[in-house]
Amino acid sequence: MKVGLIGFGKAGKAVANVILQSNEYSLEWVLRQSTILEHRHVPEFLGIDSKEPGLIFSTSSIEIEELLSKHPVDIIIDFSSSNGIYSYGKAAASRKIIIISAISHYDEDEKQFLSELSSKTIVFWSPNISLGVNYLMFAAKLLKKIAPWVDIEIIEEHFKGKPGVSGTAIKLAKELDLEETEISSIRAGGIVSKHEIIFGFPYQTVRLIHEAISREAFGNGVLFVADNLADKKEGFYTFEDLLSPYFTN
Known part of the structure; x- marks a missing residue:
């Protein structure tokens, strides 16, 4: 094609x-x-x-x-x-x-x-067209469905100078019923793209991470x-x- x-x-x-x-x-x-x-x-x-x-x-x-x-x-x-x-x-x-x-x-x-x-x-x-990060979104929604009461935090990291909050992080927050204020943003060096979702259970923590190593x-x-x-x-x-x-x- x-x-x-x-x-x-x-x-x-x-x-x-x-x-x-x-x-x-x-x-x-x-x-x-x-x-x-x-x-x-x-x-x-x-x-x-x-x-x-x-x-x-x-x-x-x-x-x-x-x-x-x-x-x-x-x-x-x-x-x-x-x-x-x-x-x-x-x-x-x-x-x-x-x-x-x-x-x-x-x-x-x-x-x-x-x-x-x-x-x-x-x-x-798609605000983020990498296959991995969209798989991450599916896995996160499934975990939230299993434990709707769990504490959730989102951390997104990108290259220095990227304006605003990551569109992917905003979509993740929306899918997980979180406010945009619950997203933490980091801007440093030449980070391509990294999104981490932290699920805080009693006595244990689950972290789902997607990192784009290359564009x-x-x-x-x-x-x-x-x-x-x-x-x-x-x-x-x-x-x-x-x-x-x-x-x-």
């Missing part, structure tokens, strides 16, 4: 690296705001031996309609910004292109827009999502929708 990637920051580059090493998916292009690297090839830039085109385009030089017409894709993966969906959403939905968004936080307006797009195409969104973990998550969306109909999907069958079968 042909893939278009929007956003080419640290996470975007790591995801591109994983896609280029996949036999089932072909990275057709990358779209970013900056004109730096424009018209270069991602495999060349990343030093990967690949025949995939991976052309780099800038939003200041090409409109999304033209890009999709000249370089059609089956999937768009979004690692840009919270308002990036407005730049390509309608054009992608009208062409039935699958949208996979890994944006860490959306306001209600963006969530509503995603819902509208899902009436025309497959739309997936390539997001790429593995993207491919898992793409594989599991292949047989889906138009609609809005989350990781819970894709993982539930594995827990029930």
Whole structure:
């Protein structure tokens, strides 16, 4: 399947690296705001031996309609910004292109827009698209169900300079019926992503921890999502929708 990637920051580059090493998916292009690297090839830039085109385009030089017409894709993966969906959403939905968004936080307006797009195409969104952290969420919800009275604390760690509270931690808190104030945040060095859930039982403690060692973990998550969306109909999907069958079968 042909893939278009929007956003080419640290996470975007790591995801591109994983896609280029996949036999089932072909990275057709990358779209970013900056004109730096424009018209270069991602495999060349990343030093990967690949025949995939991976052309780099800038939003200041090409409109999304033209890009999709000249370089059609089956999937768009979004690692840009919270308002990036407005730049390509309608054009992608009208062409039935699958949208996979890994944006860490959306306001209600963006969530509503995603819902509208899902009436025309497959739309997936996860604030953290690594498979491991979403498995962590499932395990945490199961433990909370077994012991609803247990004390729970969430600690999230990320690189210095990451603004706000982790979108993943906020989702974890919501799923576990906790307030955002019960999340502790740590910002230090180059920590990629670490989430820890502490369950305080009498006489014992259970700790569930997920740590992304490399941003390539997001790429593995993207491919898992793409594989599991292949047989889906138009609609809005989350990781819970894709993982539930594995827990029930």
